[in-house]
Amino acid sequence: METVDLMDKLTSLQFERGIQKEELPWLFLQSRSRGLMIEACAHAAFFCRLLWALRKMDGSTSISMLPSEEEKEDPYKKPSKRDLKVGIIGGGRLGKHLALVLLHQASLPPQNLHISTRRPETLIDLQKMGIQCFYHNCFLVDWANLVFLCCLPSQLPHICLEISPRLEKFCFVYSLVTAVPLPRLKQLLCHTTILRPQYQCAETYIDIWGSNEGIQSALQDPDIIRATSPYSTDGGITLNIKWLEAVFYAALNTCTxxxxxxxxxxxxxxxxxxxxxxxTCEDKTNCPRFIVTDFVNQAFAKTLHPSNAFPWFDLITVQLKETPFSQHLGKSVTLQEHLTVLYCASFGISLSQETEQPKEEEKEVMQEAPGPQS
Incomplete structure (x- = not known):
């Protein structure tokens, strides 16, 4: 489902037309908001792909980050016990965009996605695609093993009070409510298996985010995908790399x-x-490989028996404190580069492709944000 801008050719009715001259410098907030939503949806899709692959592996290490064509054929097929079942709490603008991105960019089968919202009647188009939409947060949490919080900050305390008793230890909660920090989320949910991406916006940036096409269409643009990669600063939005650490510890938790x-x-x-x-990797035997001490300290590693699984990691601690993986990731530029390649490849983008030189008019879109950093 694509979003169509009915006012694209009607300049007199467009938002920018009614803005006073002294307010024009603040138009950068519009593109910044769009960029933040694109980044949030892209990172959520990458996380879903990784969890999908880890939950579906059958003893072989030859696994894919995408569902098979057979799994995507029947939108009404009941998910199996090992499937990734994703719930979204909140059916507003962010929740709807996220659902579409998970369907189209993460290739999540519609029967594996439920949405709980106070107004499910506004999501008819999503329901026609095979997504179940209703208003029952507890039912959604009982069913899902990954829950996205896409509600308003003012709604979060009530929602957390409602779902907290129903949250299993093994259910991942992924918060896109940026105004509520991790310690507060931990307190509200009495839960530690929580991921929360944090973004920093630069004062000076080039607007690459576009304006008219839908979020899922934007995520087919190689330049935008590269800009959303974890170590990129393109587009003026940077991701706190602690999110990437939490993703890998969440992957280990799934194996546990x-x-x-x-x-x-x-x-x-x-x-x-x-x-x-x-x-540039001519000798692939010298490429980075994960070892046990990349994730746990040496003292603990020595206590592990070959039959032992990794311990269950507290993802909030991972995102708030230094970890062995923090140190390893910070020191290894080669590992950072390989993870960037992985991220782009998961969207079908190859970093070996030559990037076109920016056009002169694009170079002139450099903007100075008058306000403080967000």
Missing amino acids: LREIPYQQALEVLNDLCLSVHLQ
């Missing part, structure tokens, strides 16, 4: 849930995440 021995879990991550190489 499957009772996979830690050595096999590392093999799975290496095969899934480090099998895509840079074009």
Whole structure:
């Protein structure tokens, strides 16, 4: 489902037409808001793809980050016990865009996606695609193993009070309510398996985010995908890299849930995440590989028996404190480059493709944001 701008050719009715001259410098907030939504949806899609692959593996390390064509054929097929079941709480603008991105960019089968919103009647188009939409937050949490919070900050305390008693330890909560920090989320939900991406906006940036096409269409643009990659500063929006650390510890938690021995879990991550190489990697045997001390300290690693799984990691602690993976990721530029290649490849974008030189008019879109950093 594509969003069509009915006022695209009607300049007298467009938003910018009614703005006073002294207010024009603030138009950058419009593109910044769109950029933040694109980044949030892209990172959520990447996380879903990774969890999907880890939950569906059948003992082989040869796994894919995408559902098979057979799994996507029947929109009314009941998800299996091992499937990733995704719930979205909030059916507003962000919730609807996220649902479409998960369907089209993360290739999530519609039967694996539920939305709980106070106004399910406004989501008829999504329901026609096979997504169940209703207003029952507790039912959604009972069913899902990954829950996205896309509600307003003012609604969050009530929602958390409602769903907290129903949250299983193994259910991932992914908060896109940016106004509520992690310690507060932990307090409200009495839960530690929470991810919350944090974004920083630069004062000076080039607007690459577009304006008319839908979010899912924007995520087919190679330049936009590169701009959303975890280490990119293009477009003036940067992601706190602690999110990437939490993604990998969440991946290990998924392996622990499957009772996979830690050595096999590392093999799975290496095969899934480090099998895509840079074009400059002539000798792939020298490319980075995950080892146990990348994720736990040496003292704990020595206590692990080959049959042991990794411990269950507190994702809030991972995002708030230094971890072994923080140190490893910060020191290894090669690993950072490989993870960037993985991220782009998951959207079908190759970094080996030559990037076109920016046009002169694009260079002139450099903007100075008059307000403080957000």
